[in-house]
Amino acid sequence: MSINGWFPLSLAASVTPGSSTGAVLQGQDIVLWRDASGAPHAWEDRCPHRGMKLSFGFVRGDHIACLYHGWEYGADGQCRSIPAHPKLEVPKTICATTYGIAESGGLLWAGLGEHGEAPDLPAADPVRSVQIEAPINAVLAALPTAFGATGLSLDGPLAMLDTEWGRLAIGLHELGPQRTALHLTRRLDPEDEDSTPARIALARAATRLRDQVEAATHHAAAVPGTPQQGETA
Amino acid sequence: MSQPLLYDYALDADCYGIRLAAGCLGIELALRSVDVHPGQEQLSPAMLALNPQGRLPVLTDGALTLTQTLSILLYLAESYAPDHPLMPQDALTGARMLDWMSLAAATLAPCAQARACAMMNAPGTLTQLRRDARRALRLFDDHMALQGLRGEGFLAGPEATLADLMLFPAFALTRDYGLDHDAFPALALWARRVRRLPGFHTMPGVPDYH
Ligand code: FES
Numbered sequence: 001m002s003i004n005g006w007f008p009l010s011l012a013a014s015v016t017p018g019s020s021t022g023a024v025l026q027g028q029d030i031v032l033w034r035d036a037s038g039a040p041h042a043w044e045d046r047c048p049h050r051g052m053k054l055s056f057g058f059v060r061g062d063h064i065a066c067l068y069h070g071w072e073y074g075a076d077g078q079c080r081s082i083p084a085h086p087k088l089e090v091p092k093t094i095c096a097t098t099y100g101i102a103e104s105g106g107l108l109w110a111g112l113g114e115h116g117e118a119p120d121l122p123a124a125d126p127v128r129s130v131q132i133e134a135p136i137n138a139v140l141a142a143l144p145t146a147f148g149a150t151g152l153s154l155d156g157p158l159a160m161l162d163t164e165w166g167r168l169a170i171g172l173h174e175l176g177p178q179r180t181a182l183h184l185t186r187r188l189d190p191e192d193e194d195s196t197p198a199r200i201a202l203a204r205a206a207t208r209l210r211d212q213v214e215a216a217t218h219h220a221a222a223v224p225g226t227p228q229q230g231e232t233a
Numbered sequence: 234m235s236q237p238l239l240y241d242y243a244l245d246a247d248c249y250g251i252r253l254a255a256g257c258l259g260i261e262l263a264l265r266s267v268d269v270h271p272g273q274e275q276l277s278p279a280m281l282a283l284n285p286q287g288r289l290p291v292l293t294d295g296a297l298t299l300t301q302t303l304s305i306l307l308y309l310a311e312s313y314a315p316d317h318p319l320m321p322q323d324a325l326t327g328a329r330m331l332d333w334m335s336l337a338a339a340t341l342a343p344c345a346q347a348r349a350c351a352m353m354n355a356p357g358t359l360t361q362l363r364r365d366a367r368r369a370l371r372l373f374d375d376h377m378a379l380q381g382l383r384g385e386g387f388l389a390g391p392e393a394t395l396a397d398l399m400l401f402p403a404f405a406l407t408r409d410y411g412l413d414h415d416a417f418p419a420l421a422l423w424a425r426r427v428r429r430l431p432g433f434h435t436m437p438g439v440p441d442y443h
Contacts, residue, residue, distance in 0.1 A: 014418040016425065019425060021421060022414070056408070058440070067440055129378075129418045199382050204379070207375050
């Protein structure tokens with residue numbers, strides 16, 4: 001299956017300089033990492049050597065190193081160093097698969113396939129990310145009530161809600177058929193003195209939403225005759 | 234002064250938590266290695282005499298024998314490093330620390346069970362145990378997400394306490410049973426802070442990359 005477009009995979013603030021994290025998108029493993037200078041990268045989460053997840057590795061300067069045998073890759077995906085063969089001029093063919101990357105609206109976006117222009121969004125503060133064991137449609141249906149919003153507008157994988165705690169911009173992230181992540185941001189508001197109380201209220205509402213959607217989904221799954229979907233743990 | 238003795242198994246998450254806390258507190262533990270796998274030595278008559286539950290950790294110090302991570306951590310800190318910054322000096326932070334330590338003691342058993350099931354074929358259904366472990370760790374991720382918004386980097390406040398060291402092994406070892414850290418972004422940020430504490434060290438399964 002090929003995926004095309006830009007996908008929000010994390011809050012920008014969740015990936016700090018010099019760190020890496022895994023992110024699953026519709027079943028595909030992606031590694032997000034920031035080099036020491038703070039520049040973000042999105043690659044296939046697979047070391048070209050033996051297939052170890054690069055997200056288990058660690059960042060050194062502007063390289064990411066695989067945890068397994070220590071092969072290091074530069075920002076362009078090219079392998080730069082193989083510790084077992086320190087003198088070797090590493091062949092150009094050893095290269096990790098790289099994706100488009102954008103940091104916009106407080107989110108990190110990966111561009112896959114024919115992805116076109118990167119999103120260009122207004123600045124926003126991070127709230128939190130939640131992972132929900134439920135299909136994305138069940139999560140979407142519950143969003144307006146959970147945040148006391150009258151309606152929801154969708155712009156691709158970005159859901160916008162006007163709430164009593166301000167303007168919520170949520171990155172929708174489908175990990176698989178039964179698992180959805182929400183990356184919640186709150187648009188900056190010139191009226192704000194301190195957005196912390198509003199963001200705490202939104203974070204709590206997101207946690208409640210997760211618990212309610214999961215309870216409803218698992219209740220439905222437990223009813224005999226309801227088709228049981230794949231294992232999600 | 235006597236020296237506390239930890240009956241230790243290198244791959245046990247609780248034993249690691251105690252070694253980790255002792256290292257950060259600057260306490261030298263005597264270690265007596267117990268062959269849990271494959272030897273099942275924790276079930277030997279000598280070990281059962283120390284701890285009838287047949288499990289680690291066990292810490293002895295003179296006439297004292299302790300078998301719970303929470304009481305071992307508090308005993309070590311109060312007896313050997315009472316003024317250490319990991320031991321809060323104000324009642325409020327101290328109460329919060331104890332609350333999070335009690336919650337860790339009460340809820341994190343599925344993490345150890347899932348790991349034993351995946352690594353040592355211990356009984357249980359891995360998918361169910363993994364789900365239970367995810368649920369347990371989520372309580373802590375929810376809390377750390379709020380702490381981050383408050384500008385506080387650790388469980389009990391802006392500074393690290395014993396509670397953070399007690400939680401660290403359970404979080405750091407989830408990949409041993411196929412639970413990735415992307416489900417807990419707030420804990421992942423927190424773990425990077427724990428790794429920077431003076432005296433921090435790792436165990437097998439917890440990558441050492443700093
Ligand atoms: S699998 Fe990555 S270096 Fe060997």
